Amino acid sequence: MTDNWVRRLNPKTKLLMxxxxxxxxxxxxxxxxxLFLLLVVIVMAWQANIIKKFLQTMISFGIPIAVMLFIIQGLYSPQNHTYVANLGFAKLGLEGxxxxxxxxxxxxxxxxxxYLFNKTIYSGELAAALIKSSLSDKGGYLILASLNVVPQMKRQLQVIKEAQEARGVQTGxxxxxxxxxxxPLMGPVILSSLIDTQERGMALELRGFDLKNVSKTSYIQVVDTKLDKLFRIGMLLFLIIVTAFSIYLKVRR
Amino acid sequence: MVTVKIENLSYSYKDSATSVLHDISLSFSSGERVAIIGQNGTGKTTLTKHLNGILTPDTGRVLIDNVNVENKTTAEWASKVGYVFQNPNDQLFLDTVKKELVFGPSHLGIPKKEIQKRIRFVSELVGMQEELAEHPLNLTDSEKKFCAIGAVLAMDPNVVIMDEPTGGQDKSGKYRLAKILEYLKTQQKICIVVSHDMRFVTENFDRIVVMANGHILLDGAPKEVFSNPQVLKEAFVTPPPITDLAQKLGWETTILSISEFIEELKKRVQ
Amino acid sequence: MKVSSKDVISVNNFSFSYPQTKKPAISSMNFTVKEGEFFCIVGANGAGKSTLCDSLVGLIPQYFLGTTKGQVLVNGQETTKQTVAELSLEIGLVFQNPFNQLSYTTSTVAEELAYGLGNHGIPRSEMLDRVAAVAKKMRIESLLDRDPLTLSGGQIQRVAFGSTYILNPSILVLDECTTQLDPIGSEEIFTIIKQLNDEGVTVVMTDTETERLSMYADRILLLDNGLQMGVDKPQAIFAREDLEKLNISTPLNYQLTQELTKIGILDSPEFNQDIILEKIKEVENGYR
Structure with a gap:
């Protein structure tokens, strides 16, 4: 991982974003x-040196969604009053x-x-940040464990698929x-994960996951700078102001 | 009668450049019980997964009764090639043992009467006749393995592959496995088993294939294979304790059983 | 003398039944384990080995609910008096499936090892030292920066083992921890266990495979169907007539030397290969 200010930001800051x-x-x-916030995210992705992948992902996701949204909303939104084009079978509405x-x-x-959050932190760092913060570590654990268990479940699903094919189940x-x-695929997945969950729970218990009255420590060092705190407070203030202003505009109308 | 031919098979996983299997050629014929042994990660399971088309070779081919395995899907091969996975939890998915046993044959369109007959026979063979109404979840790990074996045998395949059936089995479990292998031999099936249990392998197989790094190092009867301590060392395989003992004593004859050992010792002291 | 006379585990008339089952999984267990001992639990599948292991580390009755009778004492204190986490500083458990022992919250072996220490609030400087020391013991120094999920079975088992041992328990309970490994992988684990035991760690180990256990065990507890059939030295256990019935396989070397004793070639059965080799060589030379 290359070092830059976006990566150095505390994971919590990026999570809050x-x-x-x-x-x-x-x-x-x-x-x-x-649009302005999107621009901010793009600039940060550029600063973090992940701009190429970032744009690829956004475009490959954005274009089909855009086409779909514009067609459905543009042609069929009940709010359409102003029409910008007539396609013959339907009219394209501005509101939609x-x-x-x-x-x-x-x-x-x-x-x-x-995407920015996911690519500029690594999970150990987030665990450490969450442990340090007052955030419930159970919640933190759930987020992390589910992120980490996904690849393993994928692998397992593949094995189960093979095992079912070998029993004569056509999966294609x-x-x-x-x-x-x-x-038939889901049966074994649920069965194995039930068995695994029970044992994993035991393991966590044995490793002190549930200990109370202990201020937990972490192998990974995360820096939480003044700038991070400032960013976070700033973001929350920003959200409050935007919300208040929007409500004010609505009420006045 | 059934034949399995592996011809010049090579294979590498998509995401890695190094190949897992190099130019493997093997053939098996009816009534053979073959054990594949070697360290983890040497390609034993990868090789057996080619026999019912779960994996397809990069080069070379696998023929079963002279039909290329690639010509049919894994599911279509299921009636001919039974495959018991290492972890039965991956394979079992119904809510009773009986349903597990019925699933395969009923999928093949076999008449109900015949299925009933098979279930009676297979459940006894794998020691599950008392557990037919149980939920597989309530079985012990060892019983689950036998349930999975039963589910495969109920389809009456001509080739039976088992991946690590000995793992975690106690004495009676191994004894039952041995009985199953014996039965399959009388039925002229081909039985291919991946195992780490050298004692079990020596006592129950006609032929042993030793693999290391995607190559076959040795292939022959147990006596032949275990008479090559140097090659076995290369494959990180330790012969059964008795064989090892005789070799450390410097005896030239390869010893596989206690009675052979005692006989040899008597000969030597006379 | 490696084994002291102090009891570190005492199990007093202990029984446990899982909820919704009438028959107890283990009943009337009565035995002690001495400090520094290599204590093995042998029994067929379903005999109650895992249930007993879970009872020793307090998971029964704290994690698995059910009905208990009697008590289990670890270092003189009842297991129910402390939480499982506190108890794990005195007695550690290694599972059969190492994948289930990982925390799934870490990206490197070093973090995985340190996870338990973090939960106990151990300062980072001490953490670093202990991670390094345990990595050396478990022979995984070269793997510290690797993602645990990319390791081989034997390597992951050593990480799981390390993550238990890093809490510094003086007693280790190993529940079939080599069953899923290949011969080389289990050999490595056995070597580490033996080394720790030589250094004074008390070891309680279960396995269906008696071949290797019999060589290391100071004493063996024989289980059958939830009942304690006996606790004794390996020689005495494997000389029992009822092993066949109890579904326990006798180690091959021992069987051989038993036969040789019967026909008068050796004077007593043995487990250790080196001793057997020596004795048979003597026999060979003696007759020549």
Whole structure:
């Protein structure tokens, strides 16, 4: 991992960015603020040297969603009054387009900030940051363990798929056959994960996960600078102001 | 009668450049009980997964009764090639042992009467006749393994592959496995088993294939294979304790059992 | 003398039944384990080995609910008097499946080893020292920066073992911890266990495989169907007539020397290969 200021930011700061940016985009009228926040995320991705992958992901996700949203909202939104084009079979409405745009920007802001968070921290660091903070470590554990268990579950699903094929279950083919085999596939997955969960719970217990009255420590060092704290307070203030201003605009109208 | 032919098979996993299997050629014929042994990660399981098309070779081919395995899907091969996975939890998915046993044959469209007959026979062979109504979740690990073996045998495949069936088995479990292997031999099936248990392997197999780093180092009867301590060392395989003892005593004859040992010792002291 | 006379575990008339089952999983267990002892629990599948292990470290009755009778004392104190986490500083458990012993919150072996220490609030400087020391003991120094999930079975088992041992328990309970490993992998684990035992750690170990256990065990507890059939030295246990019935396999070397004793070639059965080699060589030379 290359070193730069985005990576050095405390994981909590980057984690907080996701809901703050996302919610601010939702509550603010129109999509201008959302576009601005998206720009901020893009600049940060550029600073973190992940801009290429970042844009690839956003575009490969954004274009199909955009097409879908614009068609559905643009052509069929009940709010459509102003029409910008007549396609013959349906008319393209401005209100729907705007609403579709807003949805798209919101999705992109959420996704972009999550992508940035995910790619510029590594999980050990987040665990350490959460342990240090007053955040419930159970919640922290759930987030992390689910992130880490996913690849292992994927691998297991593959093995189970092979095992079922070896018993004569066709797992490829049409959608219907796929749905039909889903049940035999899920049985062993749930069964094994039940057994594993019980044992993993035991292991955590043995390793002191549940200890009370201990201030936990961590192998990974995370720095929480004054700048981080400032950023976080700033973000929360920003969210409050945006929310208050949006409500004010709504009420006045 | 059934034949399995592996011809010049090479294979490497998609995400790695190094190959797992190098130019493997083997053939098996009816009634053979073959054990594949070697350290973890040498490609034993990767090799057996080619026999029912779970994996397809990069080069070379596998023929079962002269049909290329690639020509059919794994599911289509299931009636001919039974595969028991290492972890029975991956394979079992129904809510009673009986349903597990019925699943395979009923999928193949076998008449109900015949299925009933098979279930009666197979459940006794794998020692599950008392547990037919149990939920597989309530079985011990060892019983789950036998349930998975039963589910495969109920399809009456001509080739039976088992990955580590001996792991975690106690004496009676191993004894039952030995009985199953014996039965499969009388039925002229080909039985291919991956195992780490040298004592079990020596006592129950006609042929042993030793693998290391994706190559076959040795292939032959137990006596032949275990008479090569130097090569076995290369494959990180330790012969059964008795064989090891005789070799450390400097005896030239390869000893596989207690009675052989005593006989040899008597000969030497006379 | 490596084994002292002090009892570090005493199990007094202990029984346990899982909820919804009538028959106890283990009943009327009565035995002690001495400090520094290599104590083995042998029994067929379903005999109650794991249940007993879970009872020794307090998971029974704290994690698994059910009905208990009698008591289990570790270092003189009842296991129910402390939480499982506090107890793990005195008595550690290593599982059969190492994958289930990982925390799934770490990205390197070093962090995984340190995880338990963090929960106990051990300062980071001490943490670093202990991680290094345990890595050396478990022979995983070269793996410290690797992601645990990319390791081989034998390597992960050593990480899991290390993550238990790093809490510095004076007693280790190992529940079939080599069953899923290949011969080389289990050999490595056995070597480490033996070394720790030589250094004074009390070892309680279960396995279905008696071949190797019999060579190391000071004493063996024989279980059958939840009942204690006897606690004795390996010589006495494997000389029992009822082993066949109890579904326990006798180590091959021992069987051989038993036969040789019967026909008058040797004077007593043995477990240790080196001793057997020597004795048979004597026999060979003596007759020549």
């Amino acid at each position: 996701i809901p703050v940016f996302g919610i601010a985009t939702i509550v603010s009228p129109g999509m201008l603020l959302g 387009l705007m609403y579709g745009g807003k949805l798209l920007v919101t999705l992109l802001v959420f996704m972009g900030s999550f 083919g049409s959608l219907l056959t796929r749905i039909k085999v889903f049940i």
